[in-house]
Amino acid sequence: MNQASTQSILMKVTGLSKYYGGLTAVNNVNLNIHYGEILALVGDNGAGKSTLVKALAGALKPDNGQIEFEGKEVRLENPRDAEKTGIGCLHQGLGLVDSLNVPENVFLGRELQKKFLGFVPQLDHSSMHEQTIKHLNQFGVNLPKIKEPVINLSGGQRQTIAISRLLLQKVKLVILDEPMAALGVEEGRHVLKLIEKMKSNNISIIVISHNLEHVFKLADRIAIMKNGEMINILNTSTTNRESVVKLITFGQT
Amino acid sequence: MSKNVIGSQDRKWLFQGIGLAIVIIVLGIVFSIINPRFGTLTNFLTILTQASYYIILAVGMTFVITSAGIDLSVGSLLAVITVIGFELIKTGTEPLLGVSIMFILGATFGCLNGILISKIKIPPFITTLGMMVTLRGLALIHSAGKMHYGLPESLTWFGQGEIYNLPVPVIISIMFVIFGVWLFNNTKFGIYVKAIGGNREAARLAGIPVNTIEILVYTFMGITVALGGLIMIARIDSTQATIATSMEIHVIAAVIIGGTSLFGGRGNIIGSFLGAILLSMMTNALVIAGVDYFWQLFIMGIIVILAVTINNIREKKVSFSKILLKA
Numbered sequence: 176m177n178q179a180s181t182q183s184i185l186m187k188v189t190g191l192s193k194y195y196g197g198l199t200a201v202n203n204v205n206l207n208i209h210y211g212e213i214l215a216l217v218g219d220n221g222a223g224k225s226t227l228v229k230a231l232a233g234a235l236k237p238d239n240g241q242i243e244f245e246g247k248e249v250r251l252e253n254p255r256d257a258e259k260t261g262i263g264c265l266h267q268g269l270g271l272v273d274s275l276n277v278p279e280n281v282f283l284g285r286e287l288q289k290k291f292l293g294f295v296p297q298l299d300h301s302s303m304h305e306q307t308i309k310h311l312n313q314f315g316v317n318l319p320k321i322k323e324p325v326i327n328l329s330g331g332q333r334q335t336i337a338i339s340r341l342l343l344q345k346v347k348l349v350i351l352d353e354p355m356a357a358l359g360v361e362e363g364r365h366v367l368k369l370i371e372k373m374k375s376n377n378i379s380i381i382v383i384s385h386n387l388e389h390v391f392k393l394a395d396r397i398a399i400m401k402n403g404e405m406i407n408i409l410n411t412s413t414t415n416r417e418s419v420v421k422l423i424t425f426g427q428t
Numbered sequence: 429m430s431k432n433v434i435g436s437q438d439r440k441w442l443f444q445g446i447g448l449a450i451v452i453i454v455l456g457i458v459f460s461i462i463n464p465r466f467g468t469l470t471n472f473l474t475i476l477t478q479a480s481y482y483i484i485l486a487v488g489m490t491f492v493i494t495s496a497g498i499d500l501s502v503g504s505l506l507a508v509i510t511v512i513g514f515e516l517i518k519t520g521t522e523p524l525l526g527v528s529i530m531f532i533l534g535a536t537f538g539c540l541n542g543i544l545i546s547k548i549k550i551p552p553f554i555t556t557l558g559m560m561v562t563l564r565g566l567a568l569i570h571s572a573g574k575m576h577y578g579l580p581e582s583l584t585w586f587g588q589g590e591i592y593n594l595p596v597p598v599i600i601s602i603m604f605v606i607f608g609v610w611l612f613n614n615t616k617f618g619i620y621v622k623a624i625g626g627n628r629e630a631a632r633l634a635g636i637p638v639n640t641i642e643i644l645v646y647t648f649m650g651i652t653v654a655l656g657g658l659i660m661i662a663r664i665d666s667t668q669a670t671i672a673t674s675m676e677i678h679v680i681a682a683v684i685i686g687g688t689s690l691f692g693g694r695g696n697i698i699g700s701f702l703g704a705i706l707l708s709m710m711t712n713a714l715v716i717a718g719v720d721y722f723w724q725l726f727i728m729g730i731i732v733i734l735a736v737t738i739n740n741i742r743e744k745k746v747s748f749s750k751i752l753l754k755a
Contacts, residue, residue: 272623
């Protein structure tokens with residue numbers, strides 16, 4: 176099963192578990208992510224997908240397990256640690272602040288500053304503005320209303336902003352939790368293109384999705400979870416939708 | 429640079445400031461026509477001077493409400509700070525040291541509010557409601573029935589002094605507003621406050637130290653209470669345990685009228701400044717018209733409820749046409 180050579184492994188997860196009181200959300204999961212691959216994470220509601228990716232993104236602390244990134248063991252205590260390591264995560268709900276405008280959201284938590292009166296740090300609005308436009312253009316996105324609070328933008332535009340937020344961090348691994356949920360067909364297609372563009376830039380991607388059509392279109396491998404356990408990881412080219420659905424529902428083919 | 433100072437949110441909020449300014453001017457003209465004593469330069473400066481401490485507290489409160497919080501304890505805190513500070517100075521403490529202690533008290537109790545809210549997770553409304561009663565009790569324990577008066581001239585200058593015919597409180601409050609606008613729109617702190625109020629979880633995931641920022645917000649509020657309190661007691665050269673009762677309502681009303689969202693995430697310092705002036709102007713008009721203090725309270729309460737209603741309609745939480753249709 177997909178035992179590629181160790182050099183091509185970007186992240187190696189060993190024995191990761193997370194419990195909520197008596198409930199086992201994620202149980203002893205092992206997972207390798209290769210450079211530049213798209214790994215789809217599928218499973219029923221409550222299978223543990225979101226908990227797993229949250230642990231990988233530093234958004235919650237696992238109770239057990241080890242994470243190696245580029246051959247070195249890393250501790251991801253908080254989202255900032257993950258970011259420094261090179262892991263960016265797009266959570267469900269995008270993590271945008273509705274009342275802030277596009278550059279403020281793109282740079283949230285790592286604002287650019289300049290010196291006021293030579294020594295007082297203050298926000299550098301114009302640089303953030305320019306860099307946001309440049310950055311969005313790079314990914315073929317053109318937003319006319321960049322100074323608007325993002326609540327006034329469409330779902331697809333918001334998704335694009337959230338993704339470009341990640342890319343600005345120069346990440347090596349991007350985790351997307353249901354990026355296509357609640358998007359129209361056209362907008363969904365646009366986000367698919369963005370994901371492919373990321374892959375062509377040699378960024379590894381873990382994507383959670385319920386939409387098997389998207390999964391088969393995008394993913395190199397498909398990881399199936401059930402009841403907190405990693406049941407199987409399959410090569411997309413050697414499997415079919417029927418077996419994946421069976422694994423999701425019954426845990427076996 | 430200049431466009432960044434105000435334009436960081438969106439233009440709608442600037443228009444709202446202009447709208448409020450127009451309301452103030454129109455009301456000013458109407459009041460002046462009704463009563464010529466209202467429309468004099470002296471009275472205008474009196475209004476601004478009376479508004480000055482509300483303006484200063486409103487700047488702090490704008491940060492608090494934008495962070496999706498509320499602070500009901502500001503009036504009681506002002507009482508505690510001023511009775512203790514006043515007595516210290518009267519009993520021989522150096523004025524500078526006495527004033528420093530006032531600021532330290534303000535920052536400490538503000539910080540305590542912030543810790544209870546962010547670390548112990550008591551909702552801001554409950555935390556500060558409890559603190560409002562506790563601190564008023566503390567002020568009464570310290571000074572029940574006592575009237576403090578007679579500050580040294582070096583301190584009354586802060587409330588009664590003039591520079592080029594401009595009252596010192598007015599100058600201080602306007603400078604503080606400029607500082608507040610800068611802090612709100614041009615610093616990381618300002619952005620983080622808006623982010624926490626708009627989407628706390630998103631702020632956390634973006635790596636913002638949400639608890640620290642929240643504690644800082646309430647600490648800043650406490651410092652503004654100390655500054656406002658200093659100017660207030662310097663102006664009237666007295667204080668007592670019951671000073672600034674229901675001041676919180678006045679300050680919160682100024683902020684909401686100014687266009688800061690009660691649901692957090694969005695705020696407007698200039699709006700709060702104008703809101704405080706509008707309220708002081710109305711109070712002043714009522715006083716000149718000889719309206720009783722009890723009626724002033726009655727009207728102030730109605731203004732608060734109206735302001736929140738307008739806030740909710742603005743935030744589209746309530747549809748005004750639906751209310752009319754149902755009625």
